[in-house]
Amino acid sequence: MxxxxxxxxxxxxxxxxxxxxxxxxxxxxxxxxxxxxxxxxxxxxxxxxxxxxxxxxxxxxxxxxxxxxxxxxxxxxxxxxxxxxxxxxxxxxxxxxxxxxxxxxxxxxxxxxxxxxxxxxxxxxxxxxxxxxxxxxSLPINVEGPLFYWRKDVFEKCGLEKPANLEELSATAAKLKECDSAITPWAARGLRGTVGYPLGGFVYNSGGDFKDADGKATLCLPGTIKGIDLYGSLLREYGPPGATNHTFTQVIDLLAQGRVAMSNESSNEFSTLMRYPGRSEDIAVGVLPPGADGTSKPIVINxxxxxxxxxxxxxxxxxxxxxxxxxxxxxxxxxxxxxxSRVSVFNGDDFKAWASESRPRGEWLEALLEISQTGTSLYQTPTLTRTPEAREILSSVVQQVILGQNDAEAAACAVTEQVQALQD
Missing domain, CATH: 3.40.190.10 (Periplasmic binding protein-like II)
Structure with missing residues (x-):
């Protein structure tokens, strides 16, 4: 200064x-x-x-x-x-x-x-x-994407390893709930208009997409339905109360207070999380687990x-x-x-030296490098000028699953014509 x-x-x-x-x-x-x-x-x-x-x-x-x-x-x-x-x-x-x-x-x-x-x-x-x-x-001010945060100390106490793939998330959450009832196994966004960002990796890693082979916008694809179902069921069965009202603020607060064992939330909030006592010792950071077939397509934006x-x-x-x-x-x-967002700073000695000073910083930097190389910025139906409306539809589908009002397939397929109409 x-x-x-x-x-x-x-x-x-x-x-x-x-x-x-x-x-x-x-x-x-x-x-x-x-x-x-x-x-x-x-x-x-x-x-x-x-x-x-x-x-x-x-x-x-x-x-x-x-x-x-x-x-x-x-x-x-x-x-x-x-x-x-x-x-x-x-x-x-x-x-x-x-x-x-x-x-x-x-x-x-x-x-x-x-x-x-x-x-x-x-x-x-x-x-x-x-x-x-x-x-x-515009000019970019950062690079970010959802990252997988988990509590190393809780996992060690419960004799668990980081889930090797998405399919293991539910089983891991169940074991955490049984092992330590004082901690919430999972937290993620559920507020309307905000879920697409952390949901995108679930969809892609499950083999899904937000458009079909002909480029038409849709949520009614087997892999997409699978990803939506997993995201919604995790919050329904293992998430905190009131999850449908949560955006990144509430999710990070829960993580920072040590009340949650796992989450998929923004890399941009890493610095906020690390300011809380104990988190630099017990939080681990990585990329969202891949699908069972090894597919990993994270979200990266700015x-x-x-x-x-x-x-x-x-x-x-x-x-x-x-x-x-x-x-x-x-x-x-x-x-x-x-x-x-500047290459010279990202690859600079000062940033690398800072990241090497602690385990979570190094994990965070490694995860950012991975999502920057393999990620996509598309995490909703490709509607160009009507993207906010598409996100509202997607959020509605996910909320129905979280609240148990509908199953993922019925909810997702029911809006196929609606999302495509936004693109027409």
Missing amino acids: SAVLALAMVPAHAQDGFDWRKHDGETVNLMLNNLAWTQQMRDRLDEFTTKTGIKLRVETYSEEQYRARLTTLLQGGSSDLDVFMTLPSREAPLFQANGWYADLTSLLKGDATDPAFEYEDFSQALRDSGVVGETVT WSLAISGKSQKQEAAWYFLQWATGKEVQNTLAQNGIAP
């Missing part, structure tokens, strides 16, 4: 000729989802103001509140919103079609970009996630920063995006458990 502050005091003309203080005195409004990245960044925002003279006004919300508030502002065409967090795999085509993103292409190629920024330092896949057609809509298409301060906002996704900031965040 001292180095960053010292650099900030160097006159702008001395910093490789790029004028970081061009927008001194302006104010940029940020809206952020309250993720681990956000929690780490909030303590560093003053560094940006010191460097640029640009003041920041920040609003932070939990994920469901964030989506509701963001949609309201974007639909209303508010010019008060300048920078916001976006999940490209969920909303990029929709937001671009509605004009809610500013086009970053000209900013990237113009004088407003620091020559040291190096856009190509982001991996190709992460750059592509923020491109719709010919438009660059959050990004975008500028509102209605912002009146797009160049000043662009300065914030450059700083927040720059090498120095990413290197600092990486050493606090935020997986960097």
